[in-house]
Amino acid sequence: MPLLMPVLLAGLLFCIGVYGVLARRNAILVLMSVELMLNAVNVNLVAFDVWLRDELLAGQVFTLFVITIAAAEVGLGLAIVLLVFRQRETSRLDAMDQLAEEREPLGEAAGEREPAA
Amino acid sequence: MSLVEVLFGLLGVVALGAGLLVVTTRQLVHAALWLVVCLGAVAGCYLLLSAEFVAWVQVLIYVGAVVVLLLFGLMLTRAPIGASTDLDAPAGQRVAAAVVALGLAGVVVATSVDAFRGEDIVLGDDAVGGSSSAAGAAIFRSWVLPFEALSVLLLAALVGAIVLSRRDIGARPGDAPGSGEDG
Numbered sequence: 001m002p003l004l005m006p007v008l009l010a011g012l013l014f015c016i017g018v019y020g021v022l023a024r025r026n027a028i029l030v031l032m033s034v035e036l037m038l039n040a041v042n043v044n045l046v047a048f049d050v051w052l053r054d055e056l057l058a059g060q061v062f063t064l065f066v067i068t069i070a071a072a073e074v075g076l077g078l079a080i081v082l083l084v085f086r087q088r089e090t091s092r093l094d095a096m097d098q099l100a101e102e103r104e105p106l107g108e109a110a111g112e113r114e115p116a117a
Numbered sequence: 118m119s120l121v122e123v124l125f126g127l128l129g130v131v132a133l134g135a136g137l138l139v140v141t142t143r144q145l146v147h148a149a150l151w152l153v154v155c156l157g158a159v160a161g162c163y164l165l166l167s168a169e170f171v172a173w174v175q176v177l178i179y180v181g182a183v184v185v186l187l188l189f190g191l192m193l194t195r196a197p198i199g200a201s202t203d204l205d206a207p208a209g210q211r212v213a214a215a216v217v218a219l220g221l222a223g224v225v226v227a228t229s230v231d232a233f234r235g236e237d238i239v240l241g242d243d244a245v246g247g248s249s250s251a252a253g254a255a256i257f258r259s260w261v262l263p264f265e266a267l268s269v270l271l272l273a274a275l276v277g278a279i280v281l282s283r284r285d286i287g288a289r290p291g292d293a294p295g296s297g298e299d300g
Contacts, residue, residue, distance in 0.1 A: 001122050003236040004229065006166065009129040011225035013136055013159075015218045020140030022214030025206045028190050029145070032152050035183065036136050039159050042175075046168045050246065051238045057255035060247055063171050064256070067178050068267055072274035074183050078190040079281035091194045092203065 006047035014040035027081045027091045031074060038070045121240065125165045132158035143204060145196040149187050156180050167240055168247035 013036055020033025042063045049059020085091050135155035139148050156179045163172035205211055256264055280286065 001119070001125060001165075001238045001240060003233045003238050005122065005125055005129065006162065006238075007229045007233055008226060009132065009162065011229060012133055012222060013155075015222040015225065016133065016136040016140055018221055019214050019218035022217060023206050023211045024140065024204060026145065026196075026204050028187060028194065028196070029140075029148055029204060031190075032139055032148060032187060035152065035179070036139065036155065039156060039179075042171075043159060043162060046163055046166050046171060047238070050166050050168065050240070051236065053239075053246070056259045057246065057252060058260075060168050060171050060252055061255050061260045063168070064174055064252070065263065065267055067171075067174055068271065071178055071183055072271055074186055075278045076274050076281070078186060079278040081190060082193055083281050085194045091196075094206065 003047065003051050006043055010040040010043040010047070013037075013043065025092050025094055027084070027093055028078070030093065031077050031081070034077075035070060035074070038066060042066055121165050125162060128158045128161045128165070131155075132162065143200045143202065145191050145201065145204065146188070146198070149184055149191060152187070153180055153184050156184070163247075166238070166247075170247055170249045170252040172247075 017033045017035075017037030017040060020036060021030055024030050024033060045059040045063045045066070047059075049057065049063075052059075081091055084096060088096065090096075132155050135151045135158065138151040139155060142148050142151060156175065160172045160175040160180070163169075163175060206214070
C-alpha cells in the first residue's frame, strides 16, 4: 500500500477538523471537530509505525495514549460546557464574551429554573 | 492495485465524507451519529494497516464511550431536535474558515506528496505487529512509565470532571442563592 494513502487521509481529515473548529458556533460541535483532528493524528501515527516497522511499536502505543487523553479531554470539556450552560443558558461560543459573570440576575434565573428541572 | 488498497480507499472516502457531514450538518444529533460513521471507518483503516489492537480500542473508546458522552452533552444542554440554523458561525466567518482549511489542505497534500511519493508500506505475512499480545508486551515493557503517568492523568481528569459537575462544592457560602442546595 502506498504510504501516501493514509498520510493524505490524515491530512484531509485534519483540515476538516480545522474547518469545524473555526466555523461551528456550538461548543459541543467544536469538541466533535477536535476529535476529528485527534483521529487524523492517530492515523498518521499508525501509518508511520507500520511503515517503519518499529520494534517498540511506538506509533501504536502513542495512538493508545492519544485515545486515552482524548477521552479525558472530552470528559473535562463536556463538564465545562455543562457548567457554562447551567450559568448562562447557552452553549454558543460567540455568546461567551465575558470572563466574569453577573451575579445577581444569574442567581435569580437559577432559582427560577431549579423547581422546573 | 490490491484488495487492501481498494478497501482502504473506500474506507478513507467514507471517513472523509462522514467527517464533512459532521462539520456541515444542520442537525446536532446527526452530527454525533456521522461522527460514529467517521470513527468506525478510521477503525477499519487501522485494521487494514494491521494495527488490530488499536482498531478495537478505537471502536470501544471512541465509538462506544466518547460519542455517548457527546450525546449526553447534547441532551443536557437541551440541544434542539431537528434542523437548526444557529449552529454555524456567520457566513463571513465560515468563508474564512473554509479558506484556512483549504489552504492548510493544499500545504499538507503538496508537502506529503513531495516527501512520500513512491514509498510503500509492506504489509507482509508476518503482520503480527499490531496484535493484542504484541501491543500489550510493548506497553508493559517499553512504555510502562508513560502508561502509569497516563493513569494518574485519567484520575486527575475524573476528579476534575466531578468537581466541575457538582453543585454543592466550590461555591463560597452566601455566594449565589440556589447554588448550594442540591447536588
